[in-house]
Amino acid sequence: MNLRKLLYLALTAILLSFILVGCNSKEKATEKIRVSEVTHSIFYAPMYVALNNGYFEEEGIEIELVNAGGADKVMTALLTDAADIGFAGPESVIYVCAQGKDDYPKVFAQLTQCDGSFLVGREKINNFDWKYLKGSTILPGRKGGIPYMMLLYCLNQNGLEVGKDVFFDDSISFNAMTGAFISGTGDYVTVFEPSATDIENEGKGFILASIGEEGGRVPYTTYFANRDYLEGNEELVQRFTNAIYKGQQFVQNSTAEEIAKVIAPSFADTDEKTIVSVINRYKDIGAYSENCKMTEEDFNRLCDILENAGELSAEIAYNDIVDNTFAEKVIQ
Numbered sequence: 001m002n003l004r005k006l007l008y009l010a011l012t013a014i015l016l017s018f019i020l021v022g023c024n025s026k027e028k029a030t031e032k033i034r035v036s037e038v039t040h041s042i043f044y045a046p047m048y049v050a051l052n053n054g055y056f057e058e059e060g061i062e063i064e065l066v067n068a069g070g071a072d073k074v075m076t077a078l079l080t081d082a083a084d085i086g087f088a089g090p091e092s093v094i095y096v097c098a099q100g101k102d103d104y105p106k107v108f109a110q111l112t113q114c115d116g117s118f119l120v121g122r123e124k125i126n127n128f129d130w131k132y133l134k135g136s137t138i139l140p141g142r143k144g145g146i147p148y149m150m151l152l153y154c155l156n157q158n159g160l161e162v163g164k165d166v167f168f169d170d171s172i173s174f175n176a177m178t179g180a181f182i183s184g185t186g187d188y189v190t191v192f193e194p195s196a197t198d199i200e201n202e203g204k205g206f207i208l209a210s211i212g213e214e215g216g217r218v219p220y221t222t223y224f225a226n227r228d229y230l231e232g233n234e235e236l237v238q239r240f241t242n243a244i245y246k247g248q249q250f251v252q253n254s255t256a257e258e259i260a261k262v263i264a265p266s267f268a269d270t271d272e273k274t275i276v277s278v279i280n281r282y283k284d285i286g287a288y289s290e291n292c293k294m295t296e297e298d299f300n301r302l303c304d305i306l307e308n309a310g311e312l313s314a315e316i317a318y319n320d321i322v323d324n325t326f327a328e329k330v331i332q
Contacts, residue, residue: 031236032062035223036074036083039174040067041192042270042278043116044221046288047087048263050247058246059239069175071145078105084229085240087111089146090222090294091306093321098314105224106323109241109292111248112221114212115150116287118196120181121188124206130158130214136187137167139177146220147174147211149309151190154214156308181205193278194270201274213285218305219298230323241292241326251288256280292327 037044050056056063068074071088075096078086086092086105096104125132133155141147148170152162160166172180181189182204190211191199199205212220223244230237251259256279260272267275282288296318306312 029060030057030062031060032064033236033240034064034066034082034084036066036068036077036086036088038068038071038074038088038221039192040266041116042194042263042267042275043192043282043287044087044111045259045263045279045282046111046247046251047244048247048266049250049259050243052262052265053247053250055243055246056240059243061236061239061243070142070173072142075105078224078226085223085225087223088221090219090224090299090302090321091144091146091149091311093222093224094303094306094312094316095144097316097321098312103227104321105226106230107219107222107224107294107321108230108237108323108326109223109244110219110221110289110294110327111223111244111292112287113217113219113289113298114285114287115147115210115215115218115220116282117147117150117190117192117211118207119151119188119190119209119211120196120199120205121208122205125208128208130155130160130209133160133166133188135166137169139172139181139186139189140168140170141174141177141190143170144309144311145174146305147190149305149311150211150215150218150220152309153305154211157214193281194267194274197274197278198270210281210285212287215305216301217286217298218302219294222294238326238329242330245292245327245330248289248291252290256283291331293324293331294322294327 051063068077071092074086074088075092077083090107093105093107140151155162155166162168169186177189178191178195196207200207256276259279260275264272264275299318299322303312
């Protein structure tokens with residue numbers, strides 16, 4: 001074998017070794033995060049943008065996303081180490097903190113800033129007024145959940161008292177509410193999109209009001225994790241927050257049509273035209289947070305809503321459950 005051939009083989013071997021090392025390094029750089037989401041909804045468009053536009057991949061993260069079907073189940077997954085990050089209403093964290101636990105989770109990023117559910121009735125009502133609900137039965141979701149409490153808050157703000165003027169049937173689980181309403185249970189139901197539009201398209205009901213528009217700004221859906229996870233994975237959590245922020249910025253700066261094209265793979269059972277309509281509806285009520293930071297003013301309003309529902313058993317301070325360091329870093 002001549003010298004030239006030996007050099008060629010040696011260089012080839014070196015090149016292959018670099019390629020293999022590069023591949024192995026890439027594999028090692030990718031870290032998995034298990035995320036438990038409260039439900040699957042277009043309401044969370046910025047997260048699905050981050051997933052489908054590859055923002056998590058850019059940050060070296062692989063996301064394992066599981067639909068828990070309720071904020072209580074999200075918290076259970078987090079506390080039993082079945083999830084690394086919980087994605088649900090911050091009231092879940094407040095409840096755990098109020099129990100006096102030492103290692104309660106902390107909120108580190110916010111995704112939505114108002115209620116994303118809509119009041120759906122069986123009859124079309126032009127110029128809807130909340131007084132029309134008198135004497136009716138509503139499916140509100142789980143007692144103690146933020147959808148339940150926001151609906152209660154809206155009713156109380158309009159002079160309606162539950163148990164006297166209107167009645168709640170909270171015996172039905174969150175994931176089963178749409179099916180129960182279609183099957184004939186209750187006069188009204190509050191549901192997220194695309195379920196609300198699906199009910200309308202099937203001729204089974206009509207969207208009458210936005211709970212978010214009526215209830216106003218509040219930190220509605222957030223990301224939280226146990227404090228030992230946050231402290232032990234600061235750089236990873238920062239990268240996760242970076243990806244979410246990129247998704248938020250895309251949603252803020254893009255049309256509903258552009259957003260729909262990106263998130264459509266996450267909603268294979270919903271046609272793109274419906275997705276566009278839903279995104280426009282959410283944009284109209286300012287549902288999507290501009291960035292990941294939760295403000296103290298919004299937190300205090302959430303506490304007022306919990307207190308109105310009789311669910312705030314102890315006084316919880318903003319800094320007790322919120323860690324904005326990750327959000328502030330990505331904004332800067």
